[in-house]
Amino acid sequence: xxxxxxxxxxxxxxxxxxxxxxxxxxxxxxxxxxxxxxxxxxxxxxxxxxxxxxxxxxxxxxxxxx
Numbered sequence: 428x429x430x431x432x433x434x435x436x437x438x439x440x441x442x443x444x445x446x447x448x449x450x451x452x453x454x455x456x457x458x459x460x461x462x463x464x465x466x467x468x469x470x471x472x473x474x475x476x477x478x479x480x481x482x483x484x485x486x487x488x489x490x491x492x493x
Contacts, residue, residue, distance in 0.1 A: 431482035 437443050451459045471480055 429476070429479065431479050431486060433486060 451462060454462065474480060474483075
């Protein structure tokens with residue numbers, strides 16, 4: 428079993444962030460939330476490892492408590 432990588436790991440991170448924002452441009456809050464939910468599910472499917480996904484959920488929950 429591997430561990431969740433929380434170290435910055437995205438090539439062209441600023442470009443990806445800009446693309447993410449552009450994808451949400453013009454969407455209502457509901458549509459933006461739905462897009463985020465679909466993106467989470469697509470990426471979770473790509474990862475596929477339930478242990479890693481559980482670690483990601485726990486890490487995300489900790490971040491929201493700060």
